[in-house]
Amino acid sequence: xxxxxxxxxxxxxxxxxxxxxxxxxxxxxxxxxxxxxxxxxxxxxxxxxxxxxxxxxxxxxxxxxxxxxxxxxxxxxxxxxxxxxxxxxxxxxxxxxxxxxxxxxxxxxxxxxxxxxxxxxxxxxxxxxxxxxxxxxxxxxxxxxxxxxxxxxxxxxx
Numbered sequence: 001x002x003x004x005x006x007x008x009x010x011x012x013x014x015x016x017x018x019x020x021x022x023x024x025x026x027x028x029x030x031x032x033x034x035x036x037x038x039x040x041x042x043x044x045x046x047x048x049x050x051x052x053x054x055x056x057x058x059x060x061x062x063x064x065x066x067x068x069x070x071x072x073x074x075x076x077x078x079x080x081x082x083x084x085x086x087x088x089x090x091x092x093x094x095x096x097x098x099x100x101x102x103x104x105x106x107x108x109x110x111x112x113x114x115x116x117x118x119x120x121x122x123x124x125x126x127x128x129x130x131x132x133x134x135x136x137x138x139x140x141x142x143x144x145x146x147x148x149x150x151x152x153x154x155x156x157x158x
Contacts, residue, residue, distance in 0.1 A: 015137065030128075033125045037118070048102070055102065
């Protein structure tokens with residue numbers, strides 16, 4: 001037979017305090033993570049944003065251009081007369097690789113993507129930390145309930 005355990009093991013004041021700690025901890029930690037992201041990854045310069053928008057609008061043409069041989073690129077650059085094509089030909093090998101990488105990740109780029117990332121990181125961080133806090137609150141309640149059961153069981157054996 002299981003001992004009768006009333007709800008007096010629950011301390012409403014402490015539980016309210018734990019909820020407040022949980023929510024404020026989640027708010028502070030998610031804000032710290034978001035600020036850290038902003039410091040680590042500053043927004044692109046205006047020139048890079050314009051280049052990424054160019055890649056977004058002309059993705060198919062740019063990818064064809066990047067796959068061409070050197071001679072084909074020269075002829076293509078003379079025909080298109082866009083500053084990107086001529087500057088790509090003059091760039092160093094390292095810069096060319098960076099531009100290829102930038103072109104690859106810019107096919108679905110929007111100007112507001114950076115700020116969307118901020119909101120998304122904050123939301124995910126807040127939800128994660130708050131979930132951990134709520135689970136910790138539940139674990140504390142279960143431990144208290146188990147302790148109250150053991151005490152009731154020991155009291156009934158006496």
